Amino acid sequence: MPSAEAVLERPESYVxxxxxxxxSRELKCFLDLGDTALANSFLKPGxxxxxxxxxxxxxxxxxxxxxxxxxxxxxxxxMFRDYIYVSSTSDTIPKHFAECAREAVERFMPSRQGxxxxxxxxxxCLLKGFQACGVNVVGIEPAVNIAKMANDAGVPTVNxxxxxxxxARVREQYGPASLIxxxxxxxxxxxxxEFVKGFLxxxxxxxxVILESPHLAEMxxxxxxDTAYHEHVSYLSLRAMDxxxxxxxxxxxxxxxxxxxxxxxxxxIRRGRAEKSEAAKALLAEEGSLGLHxxxxxxxxxxxxxxxxxxxxxxLRRLKAEGKRLAxxxxxxxxxxxxxxxxxxxxxxxxxxDKSSLKQGxxxxxxxxxxxxxxxxxxxxxxxxxxxxxxxxxxxxxxxxEYRATGGRFILPVPSPRIV
Ligand code: ZN
Numbered sequence: 392m393p394s395a396e397a398v399l400e401r402p403e404s405y406v407x408x409x410x411x412x413x414x415s416r417e418l419k420c421f422l423d424l425g426d427t428a429l430a431n432s433f434l435k436p437g438x439x440x441x442x443x444x445x446x447x448x449x450x451x452x453x454x455x456x457x458x459x460x461x462x463x464x465x466x467x468x469x470m471f472r473d474y475i476y477v478s479s480t481s482d483t484i485p486k487h488f489a490e491c492a493r494e495a496v497e498r499f500m501p502s503r504q505g506x507x508x509x510x511x512x513x514x515x516c517l518l519k520g521f522q523a524c525g526v527n528v529v530g531i532e533p534a535v536n537i538a539k540m541a542n543d544a545g546v547p548t549v550n551x552x553x554x555x556x557x558x559a560r561v562r563e564q565y566g567p568a569s570l571i572x573x574x575x576x577x578x579x580x581x582x583x584x585e586f587v588k589g590f591l592x593x594x595x596x597x598x599x600v601i602l603e604s605p606h607l608a609e610m611x612x613x614x615x616x617d618t619a620y621h622e623h624v625s626y627l628s629l630r631a632m633d634x635x636x637x638x639x640x641x642x643x644x645x646x647x648x649x650x651x652x653x654x655x656x657x658x659x660i661r662r663g664r665a666e667k668s669e670a671a672k673a674l675l676a677e678e679g680s681l682g683l684h685x686x687x688x689x690x691x692x693x694x695x696x697x698x699x700x701x702x703x704x705x706x707l708r709r710l711k712a713e714g715k716r717l718a719x720x721x722x723x724x725x726x727x728x729x730x731x732x733x734x735x736x737x738x739x740x741x742x743x744x745d746k747s748s749l750k751q752g753x754x755x756x757x758x759x760x761x762x763x764x765x766x767x768x769x770x771x772x773x774x775x776x777x778x779x780x781x782x783x784x785x786x787x788x789x790x791x792x793e794y795r796a797t798g799g800r801f802i803l804p805v806p807s808p809r810i811v
Contacts, residue, residue: 404446404465411583411624412631413638415455420462421689422616422696424448427731428756429470430620430724436752440759444469446621448728450689456634457684459607459626461619464581467533467552470622485516487649488574491603491657492520495570499599500526505569508561508593510553510586511576513537515546522546529565531557554585558592567595575655578604578625587639591662600641600660608681609654611688614806616696617725617732628683629656629674636660646671700733703808707739710775718773719743720787720801721780722750722762729779729804731757740777744768768794775810777802 409416426445434440449462496503507521512530514537521528522545530548532538538550551557562568571590580586590600607626610618618626625631632643644665647657656674667675682688710717719726722745730736736758743755744765751764768776768791776794778784778801788801788811795801801811 410453412458413456413634417454418451420451422450422693430727433753458631465621488517489520496524508568509572515541555588558589603657606656617729715774726779
């Protein structure tokens with residue numbers, strides 16, 4: 392764990408001039424989402440908004456490897472030491488993780504011998520799935536509060552940021568890892584070289600790294616600009632992953648598309664040169680045909696995002712002028728990007744509701760909207776609910792069938808605002 396002095400020595404944020412995947416200096420910005428508060432820095436009860444820090448949120452493109460990434464990087468110690476996102480909060484994610492674990496064990500550890508390590512293991516949700524398959528596990532999680540939850544729940548968890556030194560130390564204590572998993576973490580890491588060196592330090596010779604992250608294609612196709620927030624520094628594609636792992640003599644040998652977080656890809660990586668599977672070849676071809684490595688694609692994306700903001704604000708203002716009452720469902724990181732970029736605050740939404748008890752009773756960063764439990768919707772019955780956690784829209788609308796039955800309506804903001 393870095394000492395307090397080490398934390399203070401680092402600047403709070405800096406402007407990135409080299410691509411973290413291929414190290415070129417060919418970064419061009421295409422979308423400025425403004426100065427926004429950190430999307431997971433909720434204001435606790437009684438906490439003043441006066442000290443709230445805002446950082447530039449701008450999206451850039453690397454013309455060499457096609458990677459999309461943030462131009463301004465905020466120090467991880469500011470963002471991840473007291474993290475509020477807990478995997479188990481959603482109904483969908485634990486089921487998805489249990490399935491992932493079962494599949495991975497059957498494919499790569501049929502003898503059930505060996506160790507599974509997970510970086511950014513959160514509350515141990517995925518590792519519990521592996522424990523259920525009878526394999527040894529260890530988590531590595533930087534958030535103090537969440538690592539404690541995992542340890543308390545019986546999932547051995549090291550409270551650290553993952554680095555080469557930490558990888559080596561975990562190997563010493565637990566042995567080499569047959570599998571290293573990382574779900575929704577790789578896109579959050581600024582210094583990926585250090586992270587990959589950590590994999591090499593911990594991974595068994597014939598071990599496999601499995602990383603799952605939202606795919607750049609989904610963001611571009613579905614105009615999911617709100618998946619941009621300071622924690623999320625990279626928007627990954629196979630083409631850029633190949634560049635990164637190739638520099639460390641590792642290969643992405645297979646991929647699998649998965650449904651969580653609005654379209655993710657699971658990447659399978661091992662040491663040395665390996666043949667690409669048919670699925671990996673197909674994904675590379677798809678990335679090419681979508682124009683993911685052409686700057687023009689992102690110029691169009693930026694123009695469409697500006698149009699979305701205009702349309703959404705038009706819709707919300709019209710409903711408000713008709714005397715309707717509006718609230719927001721979900722206070723996810725992406726919701727805070729969307730609200731702050733569009734300029735939606737207390738003048739349009741009365742409050743937000745969220746299932747996470749860690750968020751209830753807080754105020755959302757930037758907009759300072761109060762966050763309540765979802766039960767509030769049935770007590771208060773606003774006319775319209777803007778779904779900010781749109782990746783769980785089906786789950787939310789199913790759970791809120793009573794609210795809908797009594798006349799409540801939902802608004803989905805992306806890819807174009809519409810009432811459902
Ligand atoms: Zn690059």
